[in-house]
Every structure is written in C-alpha cells, then in structure tokens.
Amino acid sequence: MSPRPAVRPGGRSARVQESVHAAVRELEAEAGRDALTVPLVAARAGVTPSTIYRRWGDLQELLGDVAVERLRPESDPADLGSVREDIEHWAVDFLEEMSSPAGRSYIRDALAGDPDGSNAGRCSAYAVEQIEIILGRAERRKEIAPALDVLVDHVVAPMMYRILFRPGLMEAQYARDLVTAVFYRFLPLP
16 A cells, blocks of 8 residues: 555645655656665755655655656647647647657656556546546537547547557557547537
8 A cells, every 4th residue: 555645735745745856857867767766866855765755655656656747738738729629639749748758658657656546547637637628618619529438438548558558659640540530430420
C-alpha cells in the first residue's frame, strides 16, 4: 500500500512537493535519470530523505508523481469552431505528445510508480477533462457529438494501447482516422 497521505492544496505540503518535483526535473536534466537517488533529490530540494520516503514511499513512486504532473495539459483544447475539428485537433496533439520519447517515458514512470492505480486514474482524468471541455462547447453550439465514453473507448484507448505497446512515433493520420470512424459509426448521417 502506498504511504502517500492526503495532500493539502497549499502550505508546507505544496511547497515540499514543488521543491521535490523541481529537484527531480533539474537533476534528471543535469545528470540523467539513472543518477537519481532519494538522498540526492532530498539534498537538492532542501528536505530530508525521510520526508520523501514518507510522502512518496520510494524513488519510483516519486518519479511517477512527477510524471503525472508533466502529463497534465497546460491549456484547454483548441476551439476551432466545430466539435469534429476540435476533437480531431486534440487527438492529433494528444497522440503526438504521448507517443514522443518524453511522453512515453512519463507514461512508463506514471504507471511504474502507481501501486494503487491513482496515477493511471489521474492521467485518464486529464484526457476526460479535455474531451469534456470540447463536448461542452459542442453542446453550447447545439452540435451533435459522440458521447464521452465513446470518444474515450474508440479514440483515446486505441491510441494509448499503441503508445504503450508499439515503439516509435505514430502518424497523425492514425488519430484522424480514429475520429473519423467515431463520427461515421456513432453519429447519425446528415
């Protein structure tokens, strides 16, 4: 079981998380991932190793937590004026980012440091939140759109499967084809 306690949104806990995450990113950039140790991260972050062990349990869980934060979208999905264009644009961006070497590394770290499944849940929630924004816009424009679960099951899930189990970058056309199939299969013809 993970020793992670509930985290308050502010205060010392937030400052510790921020400094430890920054230390991991800095040290990884300077010395490489294989050089990372809990004592090295703790020294850079200005905390004791026991603080890291109490909060994250071990180095892998810490790396998983950092990876999940790196996978968090930095902005809302583009608004191109139609649900189809918005979903397609988002899917292409998602595929490009997640299938990049850095994206694949973050996904591996997030899943490897995930003893209770919470990292996977957080990553899934990021994709769902982005799609919900697009679907909310579609609803306000009174557009017919595929259901959230349909988009997750038929666009996000196949992309993630290929990202996890097939090496190399993937073509944007793959994401476009998945979106086209969803719109053709799950929406009424005009």
